[in-house]
Amino acid sequence: MAARNTARKRAFQILFEGDQRGADVLTVLADWVRHSRSDTRQPPVSEYTMELVEGYAARAERIDELIAQYSVDWTLDRMPVVDRNILRLGAYELIWVDETPDAVVLDEMVQLAKEFSTDDSPSFVNGLLGRLKDLKPSLRRE
Numbered sequence: 540m541a542a543r544n545t546a547r548k549r550a551f552q553i554l555f556e557g558d559q560r561g562a563d564v565l566t567v568l569a570d571w572v573r574h575s576r577s578d579t580r581q582p583p584v585s586e587y588t589m590e591l592v593e594g595y596a597a598r599a600e601r602i603d604e605l606i607a608q609y610s611v612d613w614t615l616d617r618m619p620v621v622d623r624n625i626l627r628l629g630a631y632e633l634i635w636v637d638e639t640p641d642a643v644v645l646d647e648m649v650q651l652a653k654e655f656s657t658d659d660s661p662s663f664v665n666g667l668l669g670r671l672k673d674l675k676p677s678l679r680r681e
Contacts, residue, residue, distance in 0.1 A: 543639075546587035546620040547628065547647050551655075553592050554624040564599075568592045594605050602630045605678065609670050613663075621656040622663060629668045634678055 553571055556566035568589065575581040594659065606626050607615045615623060629648035632639055645668050652660040673679065 542585065546585045547608065547632075548651065549582070549584060549588045550591035550595075551624055551628050551651055553588070554595060554627055555620060558620055558624055564596050566584065586631075587635055591628060591632060591636075594635060595627055598631060598635065599627070602627050605630055605634075605671060606667065611666055617623055619656060619660065622652065622660050625651050625656070625660075625664055626667060629664065630671055633668060633672055641675070645669065645672065657659060 549571070553567050555565055556562070557567040560567070565641070568584070571581075572584045572589070575583045601617055610618070611624075619628075625648050628651075629644055633641060636644075637648045645665060648668055649665050652664040656664075658665045
């Protein structure tokens, strides 16, 4: 599963870059793909990375609504950029990707928070995604 781990990390980096640049994530994804094909020093963009970014992009508005609705004492704009994009990726995979077990999604997102964010971020990410996991059946119907 190391390939999926890498795919998630790259998807997170693409979402993060789009957020930082104020650019559409699909444009950033296309840039990453183009660079990986034209420069052998660039890592390839896997199919799963593309699926994650495209899936998030298709549901971005709904995902941001869910994060804003269920985060306690944090508005989306006030969240650290890293946390916001880990949550976006995690919410998409958790709610709309059936082949990935919920526990794997939560663990992978917590690991990203440990690697890229603050000491408080892993518990914040785990708590919010855990809440979404509990509500998943009703969220999918909406």
